[in-house]
Amino acid sequence: MFELDLRSRKPIYEQLVDKLKELIINEILKPDEQLPSVRTLAQELTINPNTIQKAYRELETQGFIYSQQGKGSFVNPNNESRDAGKVNSIKTELEKLILEALYLGVKAEELIQLIENLNASKGGGDSND
Template structure:
């Protein structure tokens, strides 16, 4: 379920957040589905439970999951309005990144190739 690169410079909790977001947005994890407990996931991945807790907290702050005291964490049903807002925010962030990349000398062709490559990877998963 999770492919974590323990040698990556990216912190493990960030890798977990990205993977969980991917599983939620691709609907592998369904709305209101319960996530594994912090302790269970920590044992499965053989990592510190605090790392899992940090990832879950970040996902909750970003609105991807919600927690019920004594019950666990669940996939948050994303309302259509919220989804449109998130897309709008992402597009604004993407525009800034594209402008920065162009300023640094990345060509339009390289950006197009990256988008095509990323889309191909998404389709392969």
């Protein structure tokens, strides 16, 4: 499915959360698709099942997945992860990163072009304004 960098300073569960969010956002994992079981994924990645469970809990808290007792975890089709608080949080973080990029000498035109390229490749997003 994917690989984790065991030498990274970033905790393994955070890497796992980021990878799964990327797969969900890019629609590689489809709505209501079942995720691998904790045990299966732990064996596949050769990491502790508790680490997988922690990542799944975090994804559920963020609204990317949901769990059904006895059945497993599934990709959330309701887009609960797009709530207003999350959007505002992302905008705030983006603002900080853009200001840092401008400070480091990245031209505004480059940033605009990057956004346009990402928007074109993703097919655009819904406007919440």
